[in-house]
Amino acid sequence: MAMIELSHLSKTYGSGENAVHALDDVSLEIEQGEIFGIIGLSGAGKSTLVRCINLLETPTSGTVTVDGKTMTSLNGKALREARRNIGMIFQGFDLLMQRTALENVRFPLELAHVPKAEANERAKELLKTVGLEGREGAYPAQLSGGMKQRVAIARALASNPKVLLCDEATSALDPTTTESILELLKELNRTLGVTVVVITHEMRVVERICSRVAIIADSHIAEQGEVQEVFLHPQTEAAKKLVLPSRAGKLEGFAEAEARDAADPCRGELIRLAFDGMTTDRPVIADMILSCGAPVSIVYADTRSIEGKLYGHTVLQLPGDEATADKLKRWLRDQGISYTKEVQ
Amino acid sequence: MSFGQILSLVPEALWESIYMTIGSTALAYVIGLPLGFVLVVTAKDGIHPMRALNMVLGAVVNFLRSIPFVILLFFVTPLTRFIMGRAIGSEAAIVPLVISAFPFVARMVEQSAKEVDRGVVEASQAMGASNWQIITKVLLPEAKPSLLNGAAVSATTILGYSAMAGCFGGGGLGSVAINYGYQRYDFLVMFVMIIVNVVLVQALQESGTRGARLADKRIR
Numbered sequence: 001m002a003m004i005e006l007s008h009l010s011k012t013y014g015s016g017e018n019a020v021h022a023l024d025d026v027s028l029e030i031e032q033g034e035i036f037g038i039i040g041l042s043g044a045g046k047s048t049l050v051r052c053i054n055l056l057e058t059p060t061s062g063t064v065t066v067d068g069k070t071m072t073s074l075n076g077k078a079l080r081e082a083r084r085n086i087g088m089i090f091q092g093f094d095l096l097m098q099r100t101a102l103e104n105v106r107f108p109l110e111l112a113h114v115p116k117a118e119a120n121e122r123a124k125e126l127l128k129t130v131g132l133e134g135r136e137g138a139y140p141a142q143l144s145g146g147m148k149q150r151v152a153i154a155r156a157l158a159s160n161p162k163v164l165l166c167d168e169a170t171s172a173l174d175p176t177t178t179e180s181i182l183e184l185l186k187e188l189n190r191t192l193g194v195t196v197v198v199i200t201h202e203m204r205v206v207e208r209i210c211s212r213v214a215i216i217a218d219s220h221i222a223e224q225g226e227v228q229e230v231f232l233h234p235q236t237e238a239a240k241k242l243v244l245p246s247r248a249g250k251l252e253g254f255a256e257a258e259a260r261d262a263a264d265p266c267r268g269e270l271i272r273l274a275f276d277g278m279t280t281d282r283p284v285i286a287d288m289i290l291s292c293g294a295p296v297s298i299v300y301a302d303t304r305s306i307e308g309k310l311y312g313h314t315v316l317q318l319p320g321d322e323a324t325a326d327k328l329k330r331w332l333r334d335q336g337i338s339y340t341k342e343v344q
Numbered sequence: 345m346s347f348g349q350i351l352s353l354v355p356e357a358l359w360e361s362i363y364m365t366i367g368s369t370a371l372a373y374v375i376g377l378p379l380g381f382v383l384v385v386t387a388k389d390g391i392h393p394m395r396a397l398n399m400v401l402g403a404v405v406n407f408l409r410s411i412p413f414v415i416l417l418f419f420v421t422p423l424t425r426f427i428m429g430r431a432i433g434s435e436a437a438i439v440p441l442v443i444s445a446f447p448f449v450a451r452m453v454e455q456s457a458k459e460v461d462r463g464v465v466e467a468s469q470a471m472g473a474s475n476w477q478i479i480t481k482v483l484l485p486e487a488k489p490s491l492l493n494g495a496a497v498s499a500t501t502i503l504g505y506s507a508m509a510g511c512f513g514g515g516g517l518g519s520v521a522i523n524y525g526y527q528r529y530d531f532l533v534m535f536v537m538i539i540v541n542v543v544l545v546q547a548l549q550e551s552g553t554r555g556a557r558l559a560d561k562r563i564r
């Protein structure tokens with residue numbers, strides 16, 4: 001059974017003419033022990049979705065089930081108990097500014113009336129786990145952004161939750177710090193088995209740690225599945241727009257005019273190669289040029305090699321001559337490299 | 345009166361002023377602190393919205409705050425007499441002082457509690473905090489520096505009111521200034537009392553600001 005199950009979830013803010021449908025019939029299943037990404041543009045409804053999971057936001061309709069408990073049927077004390085099973089971290093860290101790191105981590109234990117000595121012991125241990133040993137007495141104002149988020153993570157884990165919700169948890173951090181926080185989340189997922197839900201607008205965050213992803217656009221789940229699958233072969237328009245940024249008229253890295261020139265029809269069609277890890281990390285484009293004896297130009301490329309396999313996208317402009325272009329395309333098919341015609 | 349004689353009036357008047365101010369401030373907080381929190385908690389965006397109660401309490405606070413102190417002082421005389429047994433003297437002055445100060449204090453407290461970051465309150469809710477725990481473990485401690493600053497402002501305001509009460513039968517610096525200074529045209533007395541009052545205001549404000557700064561862990 002899924003750890004988190006959202007079923008026909010809708011959330012409407014306001015009513016009448018000013019009604020905002022932040023979520024519209026969203027259904028989602030997140031399995032025990034996975035790191036699940038939810039990605040979408042600003043205003044898509046990501047925060048609303050994640051806040052519905054611990055009922056910080058009451059859904060207008062639909063049900064939320066976490067670890068077998070129907071959250072949407074709980075109230076008062078029962079809801080507060082259930083929330084202790086769900087840790088949450090935020091973009092702004094949201095630490096208590098008048099408490100030390102240790103006291104912050106101890107806070108959820110105080111709420112649950114855990115004896116002080118025991119709570120202190122556990123808080124110390126957690127700070128050690130997140131790499132903040134020796135900073136127990138520091139106040140949030142004395143810590144860097146990355147350290148604050150580590151304190152927040154320790155605090156979220158204090159009550160031994162089954163689920164950790166992260167709403168844009170790395171959006172306020174620089175790339176290096178982001179990397180280290182993502183690494184920590186992955187580590188905690190592996191060692192504690194905690195199910196992690198990552199809300200973000202950054203593809204690299206999802207690519208880095210998530211096993212599955214849901215794309216949310218205009219209050220709907222546009223697409224969901226394995227990260228590689230969704231990112232390399234997006235099916236819906238919404239997903240393509242998010243995952244393939246250069247499709248939106250302009251080719252990334254080029255100015256508008258350059259992009260138009262680059263796409264000049266008399267200079268041949270544009271094709272997009274998708275590398276999904278099936279190709280070994282070898283100089284594919286150079287091979288193609290040498291084998292076919294024809295030049296191509298690289299319009300856009302975003303590929304990386306992970307464990308010797310090639311992932312990502314490259315947009316090529318083929319020569320205007322159709323026969324040569326066909327030859328190149330045939331070579332690609334023979335090599336088992338999938339491509340699609342790039343629409344302008 | 346000689347300067348020496350004037351100075352000999354100071355200790356008792358000063359003590360009465362301090363006594364009225366501290367006493368009234370303390371009592372005003374006994375009522376105003378919970379009231380301020382009720383206003384924040386029951387507000388539309390509070391942790392337990394209660395529209396009707398919030399509106400009624402807000403209206404009462406606004407009503408009391410709109411009555412000028414001098415008028416209130418005379419208006420509540422029957423009440424003062426009922427509570428204190430008399431309407432004259434430092435103790436008696438505490439009644440109108442508290443009645444006029446607690447709505448002001450409630451607004452100061454409300455303002456301080458509102459400054460607490462909404463995100464922190466939500467994070468606490470996400471951790472399963474009850475509303476009472478949010479008030480006692482989040483709002484109150486997080487607002488502490490701001491509350492201390494507010495207390496200094498409240499105390500100095502009440503000190504000012506106490507001088508006014510002194511002019512109309514209360515004790516303290518105000519009463520000496522009026523009785524010796526104004527009625528007997530001894531402006532030196534008035535001047536000395538003003539100076540003492542100024543020093544007292546400075547001391548109250550400074551200790552409040554200092555206390556707030558020491559308590560605030562966001563700096564340093």
Ligand SMILES: Nc1ncnc2c1ncn2[C@@H]1O[C@H](COP(=O)(O)OP(=O)(O)OP(=O)(O)O)[C@@H](O)[C@H]1O
Nearest residue numbers: 013020022040041042043044045046047048049201
């Ligand atoms: N409390 C609220 N009252 C009214 N409308 C709201 C409220 N919270 C969110 N909304 C609206 O719901 C929609 C979805 O908001 P949400 O915060 O979930 O988006 P998001 O995907 O998290 O965006 P971002 O990336 O900017 O954080 C937006 O149109 C927003 O204006």
Ligand SMILES: [Mg+2]
Nearest residue numbers: 046047048168
């Ligand atoms: Mg958001």
